[in-house]
Amino acid sequence: MGKTVDVKSKILAENDRLAHQIRERFSRTKTLVVNLVSSPGSGKTTLLEATAKALTPRLRMACVVGDVATERDAERLKAAGMPAYQILTGGGCHLDARLVSEALAEAHFEDVDLLFIENVGNLICPTSYDLGEDFKVALLSVTEGDDKPFKYPAIFSRAAAAVITKADLLAHVHFDLGKVREEAKTLNPDVEFMVTSALGEPGIGEWTAFLEQRMASKRAQARVGSA
């Protein structure tokens, strides 16, 4: 004997409510918000350091970075000229909207063109957490094996961009770029697939061009929305 009550809500509704607030704030300021997801050591921070050097001072950027421990990533980004705020999860395997909201309240990033959210190094847990981003980016380095998209379909089916990193090491590893591209495109036909090296060839030109194109799109939309 019992009473059944319809709920019909998302489990992460509370997270989504906070994510929506973040999204609204950066919609007003026309800031592009990018959530970077990858395994530990794929090169998120290094890519952001190179991005800071390439786009400063033309663009104003900032980063909220999540780690289990240490402020190392935030320190590196600040040294590279990108204002950064470190979130310490103390064991948590992903960022959620509450942590990002609290960080933004402390960080006081004003008038930013590009906000990066460097997620905790993890290809699984960050997948379903909306942080108010415009899109997620999945990084995969050439040293991680070329079988990863199908092994991690949840994130690769969601990411707007699949960024291959450390491409300067291609001569030294078995990494079939064509196979990885095909798997990524299978999981998301619209994915922007790009090959980068923050420290060597081919550089990060494809990545910065992608960011600028997405920024321009967001600004164009914001103008239309306010008409």
Add this chain to the structure above:
Amino acid sequence: MHEVGIAEEIYRVCRQSVEANGGGRLARVRVAVGELSAVEPDLLEFAWRGVVAGGPDESAELVIEWRPAVQVCTNCGHRTGGNHTARGAWLSVCPQCGGLMSIEGGRELDIIDLTIEEGG
């Protein structure tokens, strides 16, 4: 890993709903978990047991409905079945017409309904 957080959130929402519906004991909650939600049903069930243990809803049952992702041809509409992650066998092109496939569904992380036992 994060299944504990998910289980805690499910329980929080259930507890709120039970109170809003006159109180009682939570007997059962049904959730939908998608193939591409990055939540593992076995781990979620294990986490749930830990979350309700020792509390007023200790014997509350978590019923997990698995929701597969399917691939749909953007050209001819052909649909494939689920259970991709076990085989990892996503199709890069449509087996009927060679067109591009897109993915539908599999991202569910929903609370469907819950059952309350009246009284203590």
